[in-house]
Amino acid sequence: MRRTLAKLDPLERYSAASERAAGRIIAAYSTSFGLATRLLGARHRTHVRNVYALVRVADELVDGVASEARVAADAQRSMLDELEGEVAQALLTGYSSNPIVHAFGRTARAAGIDASLTGPFFASMRTDLADTTDSAADANGTIGLRAFDADAHAAYVYGSAEVVGLMCLRVFMRDEQASPERMARLEHGARRLGAAFQNINFLRDLADDTDRLGRSYLTAEAAMTPERQSEWITTIRAQLADAEAVLPELPRDARVAVGCAYRLFARLAAQLAETPTVELRTRRVRVADPMKAVLLVQSALDLRKADRA
Known part of the structure; x- marks a missing residue:
């Protein structure tokens, strides 16, 4: 892998590494999804993995991984806001220092995915965070x-x-x-x-x-x-x-x-x-x-x- 990437120019090398990282995220979470993407034509596989890798990263943030890492509720909301901002910037520039966002941004720009789709996605993710920030707790803190x-x-x-x-x-x-x-x-x-x-x-x-x-x-x-x-x-x-x-x-x-x-x-x-x-x-x-x-x-x-x- 290192020899192959070394032949690319710096941006292509970073993009290829980012897309491989997106593929590893998907492989770690779903064998069924990994099988399905292998059935896609070669021109679609990486792009679909890039989409689902971003979805998985956001979903893990709101579904408890951040909480298990002892990230406070307000900080989780800030992190989700930051992630959405990174995605918006990647849609504009085609670059992000976050490899998963970078991979998604390349796919989004190639396929015409824009804020009309990413906006509602992050709105739903924010709804899940409302569970911990807006819901009332009982006397035991539950x-x-x-x-x-x-x-x-x-x-x-x-x-x-x-x-x-x-x-x-x-x-x-x-x-x-x-x-x-x-x-x-x-x-x-x-x-x-x-x-x-x-x-x-x-x-x-x-x-x-x-x-x-x-x-x-x-x-x-x-x-x-x-x-x-x-x-x-x-x-x-x-x-x-x-x-x-x-x-x-x-x-x-x-x-x-x-x-x-x-x-x-x-x-x-x-x-x-x-x-x-x-x-x-x-x-x-x-x-x-x-x-x-x-x-x-x-x-x-x-x-x-x-x-x-």
Whole structure:
């Protein structure tokens, strides 16, 4: 690696090192996501990793890592503000002294990702910090459960997940000529797929969100009920169906990866539908590795069938 980087000019060398760092961040957190990015065409892989590395860094800041490092709540908010400022500067200049931000900035400038997407993302991240800075504590100093009503949920999911889907779509479509009608369909599908992913993860992480973080993203009440679980499964399936409908309109070198991610989360939704509500608080539902391999093959076969049609 050192010999290869040494052949580059200083900015190219720093950019390549930053993008490798982004890839290491992703690899450390999600084997499934790492698999999905390997299924992307070569022109998309690094860009999508750069997007998700920034998302992961911000998410870890607001989801407890800073707290575990004994960073005070006000300092966490300042750190998030600083991160957003670094991103804004990288969008303007294409450079940041923060390698993850630098990698994201290069992708953003190449794909047309701008503040209309990064702004809502950081707004949702800031909502999570409100748990520790704005919530009232009881006599023991324990922060009460923060429940999201329908409007708060929709705003949070848009910023935390739907805009990330839109960022990835801009990566996929950066070299494409698409009509406004096609782009509108693809953007709707990207938003719906991002929302489905987020809502599925809310169900999977129910115990951690409520017990460790004090958040109730899916219900304004204190506890999930079987009725609410069923309602969310219905919502998720509708979101996945909308996303599936536009998969054939994606560029060919993005379809297998996105299709595989769609199948993985559709499988998770099916397993969550069969999981008793009380068990959502005791175990995290996951798809077994052999099933992931099956879903990958099915996604590749779907692409072949589409090519023959």
